[in-house]
Amino acid sequence: MIFNYYLPVNIVFGRGKVSEVGRLTKPYGRKALIVTGKSSALKSGLYDKVSLSLKKEGIESVLFNKVSRNPLTTTAMEGAAAAKENGCDVVVAIGGGSIMDCAKAIAFIAENEGDINDYIFNRRVSDKALPLILIPTTCGTGSEGNGFAVLTNPENGDKKSLRCSAIVAKVSIVDPECMMTMPKNVLASVGFDALCHCMEAYTSNIAQPFTDALSTYGIALITDSLCKLYEKENGEAELWEKLTVGSTIGGMVINTAGVTLAHGMEHPASGLKNIVHGQGLAALTPTVIEATYDGKAKEKFEFISQKLGGKKASDCADAVRRLLEKLDLDLTLSDLGIQKEDILWMSENCMKVSASNLANTPAEIGIDDIVKIYEKSL
Ligand SMILES: [Fe+2]
Missing domain, CATH: 3.40.50.1970 (Rossmann fold)
Incomplete structure (x- = not known):
């Protein structure tokens, strides 16, 4: 090692x-x-x-x-x-x-x-x-x-x-x-971003023991606290602490293990249309997981799926969809103002600005796959 x-x-x-x-x-x-x-x-x-x-x-x-x-x-x-x-x-x-x-x-x-x-x-x-x-x-x-x-x-x-x-x-x-004064819609989108950081760093090709230990802990903290805080009017201080530690861990793990395809595809979308980052991730992540779970990180996707109430790696995308519904983040790219005509620019831009994200992604992904994922997420 x-x-x-x-x-x-x-x-x-x-x-x-x-x-x-x-x-x-x-x-x-x-x-x-x-x-x-x-x-x-x-x-x-x-x-x-x-x-x-x-x-x-x-x-x-x-x-x-x-x-x-x-x-x-x-x-x-x-x-x-x-x-x-x-x-x-x-x-x-x-x-x-x-x-x-x-x-x-x-x-x-x-x-x-x-x-x-x-x-x-x-x-x-x-x-x-x-x-x-x-x-x-x-x-x-x-x-x-x-x-x-x-x-x-x-x-x-x-x-x-x-x-x-x-x-x-x-x-x-x-x-x-x-953090406690954040509006609910901000909480949902930033909390989902934090979860994506932990999930993407965990499944990244350049994940390693320290980032694995931190990301799995981060995933547990965020899944234990985010929906509870979103559903309550005034969440307990301990829940805010959990979510806050989880989100800081998310930032730390991506420094070493990087982010993968969902972030790589979200940046062209929000670069083009000034989309809220967490909402862009919500529109893309389930489809990205469907396209990538059955590769080098299958066991890790199974772990994530189970943390979100699923059973197998193949359930992971649907488990994420259920979480997004609870957070009122079940969005499509069209909901965020992206149109079919934007897909070619976004796909080419993704190859340009997100080369490292593609290298970190635990499945073979080329521009044709990226076009298909954008189309499915519309
Ligand atoms: Fe992010």
Whole structure:
């Protein structure tokens, strides 16, 4: 057995931990660029809490609140310019996956010359970035646990991740209390994304013992908590803790074992139509499982199926469909605005931006299969 596991992230987990952001940021900088979405961190009061905690430790801050869903490479370049103009030496992100990913890209390109797209497509490489402090407010993306930042290039629709250890957070403050205000539809889609991270990393061709141990635990945590939280008005704190740990684990395992075909096919769809990532995954995942379960990872699909109430690997897709119905996520690509005419572009784009996902997929998949899966998911 030969493998390598490297993930230098400091995860500070617990209810109320966000109030320690000042102390936790102090070793890394004197002036922070705080990256948020357009309004939610301001409305929830979390921005005030964070900036006050920084101030108490003598850390100045500047707000950059221009990040929206499926963050753009151009927004990252704009944020990096703001960091440089203001002399910021640390980046603090408050938000969901889009915000954390954009903050990572800002921290990266603020320290490197040129166009971020060159680094995304590995035409240039660097191991430098401003130090990052991440505070997730959704439990789904797992961005707090990895060195990925998924960005969309608005010029051509390419949605692809920047990947390097320099954008692994110096500290990720994972506070379940920050998740509890999520609207139900957000909870459903981010929770399903987290489950997909664990399922795809578990069945990936480059899975290894550490990622297997973590992903199976992550799958158990998420399947035990997600539907219960979705169905209840106010879920118990322990359930939020379970789901939050599960989603951070999902982010960690994909750093090493990668994601597979469902993520590989979702990125062209959301790059083209600004789809909610978890909804795109919901529309594609059952059909992707049907096309891939009977390959190298059949036993692992059986394990997943059983965790979701099925029996065999061949039941796995239907078990996922039942889960999606409970979460009101039984969607098609047509429901999300994708049309038949989009399939050729998405299939070709998938071959371009998702080559590593295809390599990780535990079944032989070519462009003809991708076209068929998109058609079946319409
Ligand atoms: Fe994802």
